[in-house]
Amino acid sequence: MWTLYHQWLSPFCRKVRLFLAEKKVDFELRLEPVWDRRAEFLALNPAGEVPVLENIDGATLADSQAIVEFIEEEVPEPSLIGRDAAERAEVRRLVAWFDRKFNAEVTDNLVGEKVVNRLLRMGTPDSRAIRAGHLNVRHHLEYVGFLMERRTWLAGDRLTLADLTAAAHFSCIDYLGDVPWEAHEEAKTWYARIKSRPSFRPLLSDHIPGMAPASNYADMDF
């Protein structure tokens, strides 16, 4: 049995939650107050970050990509990182796109300012960052649209970690009600397909104390 140390609106944790669920690997969630920098948690991951995946036998994995690559090897089916080296390169390119680029251009600006800022009571959110996040999310919706005009799923003809990673990031922004789906039909169709998967259901019932999700967050018809 695995325990996943996590935070609700961390896209990296959501990526691992979706990946484990698609692999049908059982795990328990454990909310980690990363800002407390607990000594026991730092012993598991000196970076002090979630996600961390811990096995009942004591094995510990840190960093979302290290975790999913490990699980892909231990539980090969269904293959989610790609069937050959070229496919894996495309999946990993897109994972990096969302984990780095989307994260810096959108997630840090919106989740960072609206949620982390509020939880840690760091003062009023920076409205310039929020404006930048709103502007940037459109480019990423367009990129998803561009890919969906050419492919069945983001990285090719099957659902992969690229879709799960992208959906993990979009879902955090969607919790805030900040994804303009109406203006991006292809991206919306793609997200609706992911949203209806059983692996996604637990994320849709996430509810951060004191911060209700946007009204369409859990709707299949959004």
Add this chain to the structure above:
Amino acid sequence: MWTLYHQWLSPFCRKVRLFLAEKKVDFELRLEPVWDRRAEFLALNPAGEVPVLENIDGATLADSQAIVEFIEEEVPEPSLIGRDAAERAEVRRLVAWFDRKFNAEVTDNLVGEKVVNRLLRMGTPDSRAIRAGHLNVRHHLEYVGFLMERRTWLAGDRLTLADLTAAAHFSCIDYLGDVPWEAHEEAKTWYARIKSRPSFRPLLSDHIPGMAPASNYADMDF
């Protein structure tokens, strides 16, 4: 034959250069002025970032981690990402440590302010960012020291991508003369070992026009 689109002080490009050299894969360097956002380059990598590795047959790989994982599969020896799933998880954890944490806490602050800022003539560097970079690099030297007290190389008993990635990041800061090696004996011993490898030699003769390296940058006795 491969072509690597790169920038001189990009730690992600240096990571790929070291990796290819350790694998004895031949490649040509091609300097890409990323800030020009050339249409031909964006067609290779819509993220507009280096490194990009292009094969003479037209195959294109983008993102440093996607590139090295691909090459590890195509050229398995010497193994640089680890011999089993647990070792690979530790290597990838440390790669993420340097590519994300070191990059955000040190590289962005120092290379970002001192080099990118200057090349793009964006005005005076932010002295607060530079101070933060100087402070943070010490923590990372300590972490290298912590690992070196327990292991032969960063991830275990063999040289891996973890060492190459860490060295790629430190070398960019070292070019600026901003690594306080004297105060960190174990980290210095580790870096001296990497620095003396044939794979490292090309990096030591890098010379950015108008911006000479710090005096000890290429010295084996630093």
